[in-house]
Structure formats: C-alpha cells, structure tokens
Amino acid sequence: MKIQDVPVSTEERYQLVSITEEIKAAVREAGVEEGICVISSTHTTAAVTVNEDYDRDVPRDLAAACRAFLQALDVGFEHAEGNSDSHFLTSLFGQSQTLLVRDGQPDLGRWQGIFLAEFDGPRRRTVRVAVS
Numbered sequence: 001m002k003i004q005d006v007p008v009s010t011e012e013r014y015q016l017v018s019i020t021e022e023i024k025a026a027v028r029e030a031g032v033e034e035g036i037c038v039i040s041s042t043h044t045t046a047a048v049t050v051n052e053d054y055d056r057d058v059p060r061d062l063a064a065a066c067r068a069f070l071q072a073l074d075v076g077f078e079h080a081e082g083n084s085d086s087h088f089l090t091s092l093f094g095q096s097q098t099l100l101v102r103d104g105q106p107d108l109g110r111w112q113g114i115f116l117a118e119f120d121g122p123r124r125r126t127v128r129v130a131v132s
Helices: 020-030 057-073 084-093
Strands: 002-009 015-018 035-041 046-052 096-102 112-118 124-131
Touching: 002 020, 015 057, 020 035, 020 112, 020 124, 035 046, 046 057, 046 084, 046 096, 057 084, 084 112, 112 124
Parallel strands: none
Antiparallel strands: 002 124, 015 112, 035 096, 035 124, 046 112
C-alpha cells in the first residue's frame, strides 16, 4: 500500500475544492493498475466527497446549500469554539471516500470529481490518499 499526503488550501468558510488531479497523480505514483483508493480528511471540520467536477457552479451551489440548510435547522450549538456547524456538516458528508482503481486511474464517472469539503475555513488542510 502506498500512502501520500495531499496539501489543500481553502479561502472560504464553506468551500468545496477539487482535488481530482492531485488524487489522480497519487494513484499514478502508486503504480497500481487495479485496486482501491481511499481518500480521507485528517480533520474534524473538513470532509471528502465525490460530485460533479465539470460545472464550477456545482461546488459553489453545494456550499450555499450547506449554509441554507444550517439556517433552516435553527439549532443553537453550544461548542465553545463556535464551529459545531462545521463538525455537523463533516459528519453528514463523511470523512473519507473509497474509489476503485481501474487502468491506473480512480474509477470516476464522466462528470465526477473528488473534493475536499471545507466547513471551517479558510485553512490549510491535509488529505491522505492510500492506494493498494
């Protein structure tokens, strides 16, 4: 198994950043033709998700939907750091994604890409990629 860290910088509180090319590079560097790729966030306030990576409006729309969703919930979070919304969204999205590797690449659909979902930015993040 080959494990690699991918640094990601975010600029907004809620932001989805495409890391598709970085993950493809990690899979290539691992030299695995057929196998599994696990992509995980090492943070409690940032998730990993797969979604459309063709239209740049999609990640912005998802971030806007997260803000609207939390406002509609009208929850009074008590966490002293003031980022319970970030922990909540990370739990909903999930800390990791597992993808098949086929022909030396992550097995993504035509429009799919891999994103770090930032919920407590701006920050410098680390995404860990394991390929076997």
